[in-house]
């Protein structure tokens with residue numbers, strides 16, 4: 001690996017040559033933008049216009065090292081320790097999943113619902129909505145909702161202490177108040193004790209990939225992202241969804257909303273389980289931008 005000169009255009013060239021086995025040219029451009037933004041504060045246009053400028057030795061070295069790490073397949077978000085989600089910058093490390101665009105769609109849907117006074121709990125609760133994010137990971141869902149709906153009381157939990165550390169940092173960095181707690185959703189009794197309150201909105205993007213689907217995933221996902229956050233056991237692949245639906249009996253207020261991000265392969269099973277629970281007056285499946293069935297929104301029955 002060798003850079004011809006200190007010129008920006010030569011480091012751009014280096015990335016394209018060195019990474020062509022791992023990424024498409026479009027992906028390499030996106031990576032270059034992220035790296036130049038992180039190390040030098042450049043935006044896209046700077047990168048196009050300043051090709052002839054020379055980098056100082058220290059910046060050159062940082063960009064060179066980043067390229068070396070990228071060659072191993074390590075995602076750029078883990079190298080830079082940052083990921084953008086819903087127009088916010090999140091700290092990420094290998095203990096949390098890199099937030100995905102599908103999850104941004106989920107957040108967008110929740111924010112829209114909460115801002116629309118008619119069917120949302122916001123209208124009912126006089127502006128005070130309590131929301132719980134189960135399996136918060138980097139905190140991307142909880143933090144971006146709190147950022148956009150300040151009147152919302154946001155709680156978030158995870159089974160992983162390391163993930164909670166990251167999520168707390170993300171809330172603190174943005175000076176947002178989120179109540180974090182450590183809990184395992186599979187141990188229902190203990191979970192209920194820890195959650196204490198009842199919620200108007202419950203949201204979760206739990207692990208939903210079967211180990212047998214592992215080979216269909218990109219290697220830079222399976223080699224670098226936390227398996228605890230990605231995979232569910234073979235025995236019951238919708239176990240997390242079932243447990244959360246069961247918990248809604250106690251945890252979700254009447255007319256409260258439940259949102260899930262789903263695996264298209266098991267989306268119907270989750271919907272059927274929700275309907276069979278007799279807790280919800282409606283449960284609908286919603287497609288993502290790529291046309292895959294990706295989300296569930298269910299509304300709990302009103303009080304008797």
Ligand code: GLN
Pocket residue numbers: 097098099100103135136137138139140141205206207229230
């Ligand atoms: N809630 C986090 C996210 O959506 C983490 C999800 C997970 O770890 N399964 O990115």
